[in-house]
Amino acid sequence: MxxxxxxxxxxPLCEKAKAVLTELQADYSFTIEEIDIYQDDALLEKYQLMIPVIELDGEEIGYGMIEKEMVRKRLRQAQKG
Known part of the structure; x- marks a missing residue:
């Protein structure tokens, strides 16, 4: 994944989201790719008010205040296939 x-x-919200993902890596096997929206004008236009945004295998699963349990649930679903 x-x-x-x-x-x-x-x-600060981005740092919290990153911490949540790092904690979840202890239970689930996935890679994290961090992308700075200021490096891409299209991403900046798309996400500027939503940051942070988490995308799992191409699907947006959360943004703004990232809830650990919501991400855990989505990871569990993705793992089951």
């Missing part, structure tokens, strides 16, 4: 974490610099 692969998670893309769309972030920006100086973003």
């Amino acid at each position: 692969h998670i893309r974490l769309y972030t920006k610099t100086n973003c």
